[in-house]
């Protein structure tokens with residue numbers, strides 16, 4: 280299928296090209312986030328009656344997965360943390376390099392684990408007050424980190440929401456990329472990465488003077504050596520995520536911020552439609568990322584988000600509550616945070632480690648190669664991402680479809696408290712579709728994810744194996760793992776689920 284450049288598409292193209300689109304979206308999201316925090320701190324502490332109990336856990340998560348599925352990383356594009364972060368960049372030093380030992384995804388893996396644990400241990404979805412504090416902490420972290428360190432260190436190395444979007448955005452049907460590589464070949468300024476300046480920058484962020492490159496061009500010297508430029512005379516920023524357009528591949532680490540689009544002096548960057556499989560099955564050297572097969576930290580992130588999808592849903596079904604009670608009685612554990620820690624370590628760390636190691640070992644035994652166990656895992660882990668994304672989508676759509684209309688009475692009550700006329704809250708509103716639709720919709724997305732995963736795993740196997748036969752043998756254990764996980768997902772979706780963020784009277 281011929282890729283379509285959305286920036287040149289009628290209707291949506293002018294909207295996306297307008298340089299203030301992103302700021303308008305961010306300002307809207309920031310206003311909603313501010314209302315949410317205020318209601319969370321001072322409003323009624325009953326989750327289904329509070330913006331902080333409904334918007335993030337029912338609506339926002341559902342819209343994030345839908346956007347990733349049909350468009351791309353729209354949440355990062357409209358991220359409300361960006362405006363305070365921009366202020367921090369303007370007034371803070373913002374010139375320190377991110378510490379070298381933290382320049383990987385391991386920190387983000389740890390933060391995601393912490394979030395998954397805290398979400399269950401402290402029932403974040405049921406506490407508007409805690410939700411407001413989590414949101415406020417997020418704003419503070421983004422502000423402090425990006426006010427201190429240069430580039431988009433928070434987005435790239437810290438933000439757990441960003442990591443969720445980067446990994447699951449691998450199956451999105453669009454990506455930001457160059458229109459014509461030959462134009463980049465002739466490009467002299469590389470503004471997409473270094474930014475556009477009133478005159479060639481003379482120093483980098485730390486104030487070190489730039490020396491001319493071999494051809495005598497001062498402006499290119501810093502960009503070519505990977506040194507970030509200073510801000511003096513900067514008219515338009517380049518990619519703060521260190522993604523250099525001519526060598527950028529796929530959606531990993533791309534926040535869809537559009538800076539490269541506005542910076543390129545040759546109008547050579549577009550937003551193109553693409554196959555959702557393209558990103559997962561190829562392994563080129565990616566700008567800012569390197570080869571996926573050489574990044575165990577990225578593979579760990581992909582696996583955490585895949586298994587996390589199942590464990591997150593696992594925490595909501597009735598048989599698990601019974602199991603938790605039994606384990607608690609057996610071990611004499613009365614502390615819920617400790618009990619959840621035990622379940623998390625088992626379900627999201629130990630079990631995946633054992634399952635994935637056994638699968639990689641079986642794959643290597645059936646189709647030996649020169650790779651190690653870790654190497655086999657890092658290459659194939661990406662094939663499981665669509666299955667994990669299918670499970671996240673099924674889970675989050677369940678909440679959106681069963682409780683989407685709850686927002687109407689919550690807003691009515693909120694406006695009423697402000698003394699505005701909004702009628703009496705219609706607390707009977709909740710489901711957006713008949714309940715009988717829910718399971719088929721959930722199974723559709725879960726099984727769709729399995730299907731895409733199987734195709735992705737097979738393509739990875741074929742690209743790695745010398746013959747079709749060895750490719751099939753390498754693929755089989757991974758196909759079995761994906762099918763088992765999907766079976767667990769079906770079982771989970773068929774259990775009675777907690778109605779989080781939903782209120783029926």
Ligand code: SF4
Pocket residue numbers: 457462463464466467468469470471472524525542543544545546547548
């Ligand atoms: S995307 Fe634009 S600025 Fe970047 S290298 Fe290509 S032509 Fe130059």
Ligand code: SF4
Pocket residue numbers: 455517518519520521522527532533534535536537538539540
């Ligand atoms: S500037 Fe970087 S992060 Fe932003 S859209 Fe371009 S490639 Fe993606």
